[in-house]
Amino acid sequence: MDQHSDDAPSRPRRRVTIADVAAEAGVSTAAVSKVLREAYGVSEEMRTKVRTAVDALDYRPHTGARTLRGRSFTVGVMLLDVAAQFQWEIIEGISTHLEPTPFQEVLITGGLDPARQKRAVEALLDRQMDGLILITPGMEAAWLEELGRRAPLVTVARHGPADSYDSVVTDDHLGAGLVVDHLVALGHRRIAHITAPLGELARPSVLSQTPRLDGYCAAMARHGLSPHVVEADYSEAGGHRATARALDAAVPPSAIFAGADSSALGTLRAAEERDLDVPGDLSVVGFDNASVAGIGRISLSTVDQDGPSTGTFAAELLLQRLDGRADPAHRVITPELVIRGTSAPPR
CATH class of the missing domain: 1.10.260.40 (lambda repressor-like DNA-binding domains)
Incomplete structure (x- = not known):
């Protein structure tokens, strides 16, 4: 046989x-x-x-061998929510940089509440993540420092000094100044700014909305103009509410600088509901340069802070941490103003 x-x-x-x-x-x-x-x-x-x-x-x-050697080869990534479009561009950069390595990202949403964010981080640690990347974490600075001593950690869009972890931020102060300078050069003098609530965080350890607000106020003062700040969460609905309040003022603005593109979309909707021409009656500038900003029917003027590169830098720093680097590192993205169809001289 x-x-x-x-x-x-x-x-x-x-x-x-x-x-x-x-x-x-x-x-x-x-x-x-x-x-x-x-x-x-x-x-x-x-x-x-x-x-x-x-x-x-x-x-x-081999996954089993990895675990025996004390590594899971997984990286925990916390974002705010699945609707945060610009954060997905950051995740794209993280994923692309990790793709040729043995490491795999694991995503979790933390929401806006710092207590919920802490629970999300603890859930990642319970699953033996080798390191963490937290996008816009709202926890107090001392908690982040302690977390950095427990696990390799990189924060994104969290300003301020750090001893036990790394960070990647945009020069938000500069970006806000670019917006104000652009609108003033067009002839605008009544420029309102939509900012997200600052929460309980105190300078210098703050999220991006604070240096953007500071940059706006400093640029307005530099041009001899009075600031007009309206507070609302960074979302389309928040931008819509804030714009309604700004336009209902005794002297409404001729331009609105929304602190995020998501808020700027709400501004555009509010302007459309009031039959205001953009940019003839109202100029609008956002911040993020999310992919939706470049759609022809929107054509939003905005500040580009390069989400994919931000994610790449964050992943690179975390891999360096995992390789043994202990000294804190701080990367700053230089923003650029992208002028499209929503900003023009006032009538």
């Missing part, structure tokens, strides 16, 4: 190991590990060799 008949069970394929990748690339297993961990000091030539071998052998790190 033929012992090699089609009915004979086939042997399971042996799992490709890191040693196999090292042999294929002609390097040490330590070198392979460094490339997979995005460690410091890896040359581009070494990276190419290892990546080529990984692809050729279809190597996938």
Whole structure:
């Protein structure tokens, strides 16, 4: 009887190991590990060799072995909510940077309430995340410092000094000044600003709305103009309510600087409901340059703070933390004003 008949069970394929990748690339297993961990000091030539071998052998790190070595190779990412469009652009940058590494992002929403955010973070830690990236965290500074001592941590859009964790922020003060300078150059003098509530956070450890408010007030003072600030949460509905209040003032503004593109969309809706022409009757400028801002029918003038690059920087810093860097690092994104169809000289 033929012992090699089609009915004979086939042997399971042996799992490709890191040693196999090292042999294929002609390097040490330590070198392979460094490339997979995005460690410091890896040359581009070494990276190419290892990546080529990984692809050729279809190597996938063994999850069980990872856990035994004390790592889950997962990164916990907290965002505010699923409707926060610009935050998804940050996550895109995080995901793209982690894709060629063994690390996988795990997302959780924290909402606006700092207590709920803390519960979300604890849920990630309970699932043995190797590190954390928190987008716009609203917890008190002391709690974040303690968290940074418990796990590698990077915050996004949280201003202020930090001893135990890293941060990535936009120069929001500069961005707000760019908006005011642009509107003043067009001839506007009555410029209102929609800002989100500051909450219980105190300078210098604050979220982005605070330096944007400070930048707006400083730029208005520089031009000899009086500020007009309206507070509402950063959302389409919040921007709509704030715009209604601004337009109902005894002397309504000729331009509105919304602190987020989501708020600016509410401003556009409020203007449309009042039959106001944008930008003829009312100029509108946002902040974020979310993808919706570039849609032709919206064509929102806004400040670009490069969400994908922000996410890339955050992921890069976290990988460095996981590789052993202990000193805090702070990255600042330089914003740029993008002028589209919603800002023009006042009538």
